[in-house]
Amino acid sequence: MIAPAPMPKAPLPDTRSPFVTAPLPGGLVAAIRPLDPAAPWVAAWEALGARALVANPFYEASYALAAAPAFGAGVRMLLVADRPPEEPGARLLAAWPHRRVARRWGLPLPVLMGWTHGYAPLGIPLLDGEDPAAALAALLAAPQALGEPPRLLLQNAPADGPFRVLLDDAGVRQDAYWAHDRGLLDAAGLDPAARGAYLDHLSGNRRRRLRRARRRLDADGPVAFTMLADPAGFPAALNAHIALEAASWKGRAGTALAQRPEEAALLRAAVAALAERGRVRIARLHRGDTILASMVLPLAGRDAFVLKVAHDDTDPAVATGVQLVHRLTEAVLATSGIDRIDSCAPPDFELATLFWTERRAIAHRLIESGRDPLFPLAARLERGRERVARLRLRLRERRAKG
Known part of the structure; x- marks a missing residue:
């Protein structure tokens, strides 16, 4: 973004x-x-x-x-x-x-x-x-x-x-x-009660739509959210990310990483360099070994930055990209490893502002x-x-x- x-x-x-x-x-x-x-x-x-x-x-x-x-x-x-x-x-x-x-x-x-x-x-x-x-x-x-x-x-x-x-x-x-x-998640300084109430701004209709999409996605088998931190898993995770992006609208538009070898090499080299110092995470939604959505997050201290997002868009009703950001938000609010996430997104980009109420x-x-x-x-x-x-x-x- x-x-x-x-x-x-x-x-x-x-x-x-x-x-x-x-x-x-x-x-x-x-x-x-x-x-x-x-x-x-x-x-x-x-x-x-x-x-x-x-x-x-x-x-x-x-x-x-x-x-x-x-x-x-x-x-x-x-x-x-x-x-x-x-x-x-x-x-x-x-x-x-x-x-x-x-x-x-x-x-x-x-x-x-x-x-x-x-x-x-x-x-x-x-x-x-x-x-x-x-x-x-x-x-x-x-x-x-x-x-x-x-x-x-x-x-x-x-x-x-x-x-x-x-x-x-x-x-x-x-x-x-x-x-x-641009959209920003800022949980720094929030007490447990405030973290638990962070997503209360979502309307009742939005909550129902999220539950319906999650049930639809789980209908073919339970879907898990994971935050990959083990450097040994990054090469395979990036392969899956690049393949997922190529199968989406980005591949059809000719802008996917798989169609831009220099940029794919950049992403691999940057992630490898960051991984040596524990400075990157890959957030993923997956059903078994099948990746449904993936997000690369460089870290600087307790701040994270959205670098690349890929998601399966074969069934728009399940909105895998939206579900990934939703579950990432829940995970960050439930733990203390990351305080802030900068969406690095354009203004009014819904995926960055739907769940995150702060702005940078x-x-x-x-x-x-x-x-x-x-x-x-x-x-x-x-x-x-x-x-x-x-x-x-x-x-x-x-x-x-x-």
Whole structure:
């Protein structure tokens, strides 16, 4: 599931040196580095992800490096560290995968654009949770020190919460685009009684429909819900997930993983990397060995993120995807292993909002980095770009409706 804003076309490769380093105030160092699994600072990158102010598993080292072969063309890392990142013992304070785009608005007005794609729907940089204000200040100062464009475009970043507060406190000019809310399950801090009452918002009619669908699904044999955590079972589970997706509408539309080998390889590599650290689950509905619905959930601490969903759609009346989310919600409310699940879904996507009452505010955010006399122009151009894109979406929807 991804946010609705159109993803940019990959820019031409940056032919400049991928290794640039510059000093920052306070004895810190800013650096541009390529996405390189052999880089000596990968372990420091992983450590930063574990203590980040706001969790973002898609920007952590193991996941980002797994995604690089499929989606990483032109992507660079903007790093802030206490010393050059290649030196032994270097500690990273900030990490942001991005592309340098020379003509975002049809003018020679370059921008550093955060890296997002269909498998990375959250674009918040990793900031050291021990001193996030200093980490953000250094990240914002880094482009000027490195001779990079003085404007950053963060795609699908949280529009509220601690990162937004930190950004507002920094006093930099900023503007937001494609603002929307997406479904969120947030059980953190709920006592047992509140957890038990969480689904009370469902109407009586909705409850009857869910019971009727569950009975219809169980008519051919009892259906179980499981949350797979054993890495030994992940390869077979992913095979089943990919096959299930290929047999659904995605296969008929030509968008299934089985028809996109690079993306299937990304999913396998990312899950394998996450599994090494116990950072992924696969939620499943199954009748014996037959998988009826499957959901891949990367984890960051006690937060989970919906990465991929597949379900059997041969009988729409049983709504296996809906039943999977329902039972997942019940399981999370009954246990203490996961506190939050970010649906990573477009706004008004019913499967994400039917059961989950909380919302996560998301927006693309243009941020001034250093002194930028052209920032007002860039902000106006980005606003115009959004208006044109929204108009095209409305026209496409009208044509689809006939």
